[in-house]
Amino acid sequence: MNDLDKIAKEKLKNEIKKGSKPYDERSICCIQETDEKKIIKKTSRSQINLVDFIPNAEKPITFICVNLHIFQDSSGQKNYNITHKKEFKAIFDWINGYYKNSYTPNYAGICSTKPILEQQIDSRIRFILNRIEFYQDDALCNQGAWNYLPLVNAMLQRDSSMDNQLNIFLTDPDTSQPAAGYTQFPSSNMYFKQYIHSFRNRANPVPPFFLSQHWAHELGHVLGLSHTYSGGGASPICDETDTFFLYDVHGCGSSKTCPLPQSTGNNNNLMGGKESWSISTLQVARMQYCLQNLSVSKYANGICCPKCVAFGASIFRHKSQGSGTILEYEKTLANESWAWDGKTFTCPVNGVYHFGVSFQKDSLIEGGTSKDVWLKLWADSDLIGTAWSEQADARTGGIANAPQAGRRDSVCFTTNIKLKKGTVIKTEVGSSNNEKRHLVDINFNGHLLCSDCS
Numbered sequence: 001m002n003d004l005d006k007i008a009k010e011k012l013k014n015e016i017k018k019g020s021k022p023y024d025e026r027s028i029c030c031i032q033e034t035d036e037k038k039i040i041k042k043t044s045r046s047q048i049n050l051v052d053f054i055p056n057a058e059k060p061i062t063f064i065c066v067n068l069h070i071f072q073d074s075s076g077q078k079n080y081n082i083t084h085k086k087e088f089k090a091i092f093d094w095i096n097g098y099y100k101n102s103y104t105p106n107y108a109g110i111c112s113t114k115p116i117l118e119q120q121i122d123s124r125i126r127f128i129l130n131r132i133e134f135y136q137d138d139a140l141c142n143q144g145a146w147n148y149l150p151l152v153n154a155m156l157q158r159d160s161s162m163d164n165q166l167n168i169f170l171t172d173p174d175t176s177q178p179a180a181g182y183t184q185f186p187s188s189n190m191y192f193k194q195y196i197h198s199f200r201n202r203a204n205p206v207p208p209f210f211l212s213q214h215w216a217h218e219l220g221h222v223l224g225l226s227h228t229y230s231g232g233g234a235s236p237i238c239d240e241t242d243t244f245f246l247y248d249v250h251g252c253g254s255s256k257t258c259p260l261p262q263s264t265g266n267n268n269n270l271m272g273g274k275e276s277w278s279i280s281t282l283q284v285a286r287m288q289y290c291l292q293n294l295s296v297s298k299y300a301n302g303i304c305c306p307k308c309v310a311f312g313a314s315i316f317r318h319k320s321q322g323s324g325t326i327l328e329y330e331k332t333l334a335n336e337s338w339a340w341d342g343k344t345f346t347c348p349v350n351g352v353y354h355f356g357v358s359f360q361k362d363s364l365i366e367g368g369t370s371k372d373v374w375l376k377l378w379a380d381s382d383l384i385g386t387a388w389s390e391q392a393d394a395r396t397g398g399i400a401n402a403p404q405a406g407r408r409d410s411v412c413f414t415t416n417i418k419l420k421k422g423t424v425i426k427t428e429v430g431s432s433n434n435e436k437r438h439l440v441d442i443n444f445n446g447h448l449l450c451s452d453c454s
Contacts, residue, residue, distance in 0.1 A: 029179040029180065029181060029182045029183070029217070029218065029221070029232050029233065029234070030182060030183060030184065030185065030221045030226075030227075030232060030233040030234035048243045048289065049243070050243055050244060050282055050285045050286060050289065051115065051117075051282075051285065052285075053285040053286070053288040053289045053292070054117070054121060054281055054282075054284060054285045054288070055121070055122070055123070055124040055284065055285075055288055057122065057341075057343060057344075058344070058424075059124045060124070060346045060422050060423075060424050061124050061125070061126050061338075061339065061341065061346040061348075062124060062125050062126070062291055062300045063126050063127075063128055063300065063304065063339075063346075063348045063421075064125065064126070064127050064128070064165075064166055064299045064300055064302075065127075065128050065130045065165035065166065065299065065302045065303070065304030066092070066127050066128065066129055066130060066165060066166050066167070066168060067130050067131045067132075067133065067155075067162045067165050067166070067167045067168070068088060068129065068131070068132045068133070068167075068168050068170065069133045069135065069151065069154075069155055069167060069168065069169045069170065070132065070133065070134050070135070070170050071135045071137060071140045071141045071143065071151065071154075071169065071170065071171045071172070072134060072135065072136050072137075072141055072172075073136065073137075073138050073141045073142075073172075074136050074137065074138050075136070076134070076136050078141055078172050079141055079170065079171070079172035079200055080170070080200065080206075080207055081134065082134060084206060084207050085132055087206055087207040088129065088132060088207055089129060091207055091209075091211055091212040091215070092127055092128075092129040092212075093338075094209060094212035094216075095127055095212050095215060095216045095219070096126050096127060096338040098212075098213075098216045098270060098277045098279070099122075099123045099125050099126060099127070099216070099279070100122055100123070100126075100338075100341070101120055101121060101122050101123055101278065101279045101284065102120065103120070103268065103277045103278040104119075104120065104278065105119055105120075105267070105268060105269065105278040105280065106267060106268050106278075107249065107260070107267035107268070107269060107272075108251075109246070109247050109248045109249045109250050109251035109252070109255075109256075109257075109280075110251040110252075110255040111247040111248070111251050111252035111253065111255070111256075112253075113252060113253065114247050114252060117248050117281040117282065118281065119248070119280065119281055120278075121281045121284050122284075122341060123279060123284045123287060123288075124284075124288070125223070125287060125288075125291070126337075126338040126339070126348075127219065127338075128304050128306050128337060128338075128348065130165055130304045130305075130306075131162065133155070133158065133162075135154055135158075137154070140154055140171065141171055141172050141173075142171065142172070142173050142174055143169075143171045143173065143197075144171075144173045144175060144177055144199075145177050145178055145179070145182060145197070145199075146182075148169055148195050148197040151169040151171070151195075151197065152167075152169075152195060155167060155169075161303075163193065164298075164302045164303060165299060165302040165303075165304060166194065166195075166196075166222065166299040166302070167195050167196070168195075168196040168197075168198060168215065168218075169195060169196065169197045169198065170198045170199070170200060171197070171198075171199060171200070172199070172200040172202075173199060177199045179232070180198065180199060180201070180214045181196060181197055181198035181199060181214060181215075181218050182196075182197055182218070182233070183195065183196045183197070183218045183221045183222055184221070184222075185221060185222075185224060185234070186222065186223070186224050186290050186294035186295045186296035187294060187295045188293075188294060188295070189295060190294075190295050190297070190298065191295070192295040193295075194222050194295065194296065194299075196215065196218045196219070196222065198211075198214065198215065198218070213270075213276060213277065216270060216277070217270055217271060217276065220270050220271050220279075220283075220287070221234060222296055222299075223286075223287040223290050223291065223296055224286055224287055224289070224290035224294065224296070225270070225271050225283055225286060225287060226271065227259070227271050227272075227273070228246075228249055228250075228259065228260045228267065228269050228271050228272045228273075229259045229260050229261070229262045229272065229273055230259040230262075231262075234271075235259060236249075236250070236258055236259050236260075238250070238256075238258035238259065240252050240253075240256070244286055245258075246280060246282045246283060246286075247282070248280045248281055248282050249269065249280045249282070249283070260272065269283075270283070271283070303453050304348075304349065304453070305349055305451045305453040306336075306337040306348060306349065306448075306451075308336040308337065308448075309336055309337045309339060309348060309349070309447060309448035309451075310334055310336045310337075310445075310446070310447035310448070311332070311333075311334055311335050311336070311339065311340035311345055311445060311446055311447070312332070312333035312334040312443070312444075312445040313329035313331060313332050313333060313340065313342070313443070313444050313445070314329060314330070314331045314333060314441070314442060314443050314444070315327065315329050315330050315331070315439075315441075315442040316330070316331075316440065316441065317366075317438070317439070317440050318429065318437075318438075318439045318440075318442055319366055319368075319436065319437070319438050319439075320429060320436070320437060321431070321434060321435060321436035321437065322434045323430070323434055324376070324428040324429065324430040325428065325429050325430070326343065326426055326427070326428050327343070327375075327426075327427045327428070327429055327442065327444075328342060328343045329342055329343070329442075329444060333445075334445075343426065344424050344425060344426045345424070345425040345426075345446055346422060346423070346424050346425075347419045347420065347421055347422060347423045347424075347425070348421065349421050349448070349451045349452070349453055350419070350420050350421050350451065350452040350453070351418070351419070351448050351449070351450055351451040351452050352416060352417070352418050352419075352448075352449045352450050353416070353417055353418075353419055353425075353446055353447070353448055353449060354414070354415070354416050354446060354447055354449050355377060355384075355385070355414065355415055355417070355425060355444075355445070355446040356412065356413070356414040356415075356443075356444070356445050356446070357375050357377055357385075357387050357412065357413050357414075357427055357442075357443065357444050358387060358410070358411065358412035358413075358441075358442070358443045359375050359387060359389075359410075359411065359412075359429075359439045359440075359441065359442040359443070360408070360409065360410045360411075360439065360440045360441045360442075361373045361389040361407075361408065361409045361410075361411075361437070361438070361439060362407075362408050362438050362439070362440050363407045363408070363438065364407050364408060365438065366438040367436050367438065368436060368437055368438025368439075369431050369432070369433075369435035369436055369437055369438075370391065370407050371391045371431060371432040371433065371435055372388065372389065372390055372391050372431060372432040373388075373389045373429070373430070373431045373432075373437045373439070374386050374387065374388045374389070374429070374430055374431070375387040375388075375411075375413075375427055375428070375429050375439075375442070376427065376428045376429075376430065377413065377415070377425070377426075377427055378425065378426050378427070378428060379417065379419060379423050379424070379425055380423055380424055384415060384417055385413045385414075385415045386413060387411045387412055387413040388411060389409040389411045390409075391432065416449060425446065427444055429442075
């Protein structure tokens with residue numbers, strides 16, 4: 001179990017102790033479009049190979065801007081309020097943790113006739129909480145399922161530009177609802193708008209960890225994912241000949257289990273119903289397909305200016321030789337806005353950024369070279385700077401048995417640069433003649449100085 005699993009389990013345990021109750025997604029939580037606007041007709045996707053849409057670690061992160069709309073009663077007492085902003089921001093951190101997909105799935109679809117797929121693939125999708133808006137209106141606060149248009153109209157009257165981003169509406173109806181919330185699948189109609197309508201869980205006085213699971217689940221629907229179980233307006237595809245059949249979830253042939261049982265605890269898939277967080281590789285591919293081809297793509301292009309973008313990462317010891325090596329950092333010190341994935345930083349907005357790299361060359365141990373060693377900073381395929389440790393100087397200044405100057409050397413490089421949204425920043429270590437290099441205390445950091453969201 002990784003650190004994120006442990007933290008999540010502990011968070012769940014603490015919330016249950018405090019009396020919080022988990023959301024149950026097993027009722028209707030996805031309403032269908034009309035027949036002429038369905039997500040994709042089977043005939044139109046018959047030539048698609050879903051495996052082609054599995055992202056690799058070099059694919060830039062896609063950022064989706066989200067606005068959260070809290071509908072209170074006229075006194076402002078009912079539903080969550082402005083004091084809960086910190087919890088909502090933490091919830092989006094948890095959601096991005098799910099979509100980074102660090103959780104080990106506890107289900108396994110067995111299919112010997114298909115390629116074996118590596119699991120825990122980063123979805124390369126992140127969500128930025130852009131605005132939190134509060135409304136005081138008794139009728140809207142009490143708005144129940146299946147009619148979110150009054151909520152949309154209230155948003156448009158306040159600021160119509162918010163409709164360029166994805167919007168979540170949270171109401172607090174007096175009567176019980178058929179699900180924790182609902183949304184719609186993306187459409188081949190590129191002008192189609194999607195919204196998430198969610199309901200406050202009265203048993204939870206503050207926005208809980210469970211709410212992050214619920215919204216992550218609904219965001220999965222927005223990105224084209226069906227349930228792994230039957231029902232809820234989004235039953236799984238169980239036809240093995242269908243391009244979108246998830247054989248890494250359901251298996252195939254005689255081992256196929258589709259739909260999966262609805263019982264709790266049978267799997268921890270994000271679309272599985274309860275306390276769920278892992279995402280299968282083919283689910284990641286399906287979301288990427290929808291982002292590239294369906295209406296949800298508009299939200300990936302929505303203007304969004306995160307208030308804080310910053311990261312910091314370090315490596316204690318690094319040994320490599322041969323051609324240049326793109327570094328993967330063992331420790332993340334900060335990751336505001338989730339633009340850093342441990343190896344690369346993807347610029348979430350246009351703007352001026354600051355980056356810094358530093359390292360210490362140590363050729364006295366671990367067989368490291370005393371020749372030139374450098375750390376290059378790349379913006380996509382453009383070299384934007386180099387931290388360089390030159391070859392050791394053989395002179396010792398007349399001191400007996402003194403080590404050659406430069407065999408232990410600390411160097412750094414910093415820069416300010418204007419970059420476009422989606423630019424990928426990475427570091428590459430290299431050495432003269434591709435000799436073995438030994439580096440200690442490598443540090444890489446960056447932050448947004450000023451954004452251009454015009």
